[in-house]
Amino acid sequence: MTTTRQMTCDDLLRFNNVNLDQYTETYHQGFYLQYLAQWPEYFAVNDSPDGRMMGYVMGKVEGKHKNWHGHVSAVTVAPEARRLGLAGRLMTYLENVSDDIHHGYFVDLYVRISNDVAVTMYRKLGYIIYRQIIGYYSGKEVREKRRERKKRKKKKIIENETLIFFFFYSHSHSHSHVLLLLFLLLFALFFRMLLI
Numbered sequence: 001m002t003t004t005r006q007m008t009c010d011d012l013l014r015f016n017n018v019n020l021d022q023y024t025e026t027y028h029q030g031f032y033l034q035y036l037a038q039w040p041e042y043f044a045v046n047d048s049p050d051g052r053m054m055g056y057v058m059g060k061v062e063g064k065h066k067n068w069h070g071h072v073s074a075v076t077v078a079p080e081a082r083r084l085g086l087a088g089r090l091m092t093y094l095e096n097v098s099d100d101i102h103h104g105y106f107v108d109l110y111v112r113i114s115n116d117v118a119v120t121m122y123r124k125l126g127y128i129i130y131r132q133i134i135g136y137y138s139g140k141e142v143r144e145k146r147r148e149r150k151k152r153k154k155k156k157i158i159e160n161e162t163l164i165f166f167f168f169y170s171h172s173h174s175h176s177h178v179l180l181l182l183f184l185l186l187f188a189l190f191f192r193m194l195l196i
């Protein structure tokens, strides 16, 4: 049994059991503190009955006008607490914050294409692929590799370094946005087929 509560600064000293995972990014303390200071409502954690951290979600709100949206910066669950529905619950928490408090138009997030478990989870939660980004984790190389891909049409680069950018519209907004999104998705697929 567990309840979801807001993250505190002290939690940053006890999240090693959750963060020691190849798919969980560990940032410097200033990064987490900025989130806690700016978007505390987006930072939630679950503890087990013995006080051990089970998982957390961290996010923010950003964008302008119709692009005003919630963003999932991290969602991660300790190995011993997985497959209990915790990540799904943390995602619902963040979506509710985006919807109810900030009235965001959608929630987005990035996930490595190789992270099968997370990709499956996001699909199940209703997220759809918006676009794929090459070299997200290698800084400046991102753009260069993109150009390289267009010039030389190297499919391998895409598979190795692509991230999927998931996009989830909140229920409260118009269906026309979803149709527009589907159209954009089809257009992107067509465009990609031309490049490969």
Ligand SMILES: CC(C)(COP(=O)(O)OP(=O)(O)OC[C@H]1O[C@@H](n2cnc3c(N)ncnc32)[C@H](O)[C@@H]1OP(=O)(O)O)[C@@H](O)C(=O)NCCC(=O)NCCS
Pocket: 021, 023, 024, 075, 076, 077, 078, 081, 082, 083, 084, 085, 086, 087, 088, 089, 110, 111, 112, 115, 117, 118, 120, 121, 122, 124
């Ligand atoms: C991805 C992660 C957060 C899932 O956490 P979780 O609490 O185990 O997920 P849930 O129990 O809420 O599962 C939700 C759904 O995801 C899918 N899923 C979760 N674990 C899965 C697994 N091992 N194999 C296949 N599908 C899985 C299932 O569809 C599941 O629904 P179901 O149990 O009703 O079938 C967790 O594995 C994790 O922390 N991974 C490392 C960090 C990470 O990858 N974060 C995401 C980065 S973008």
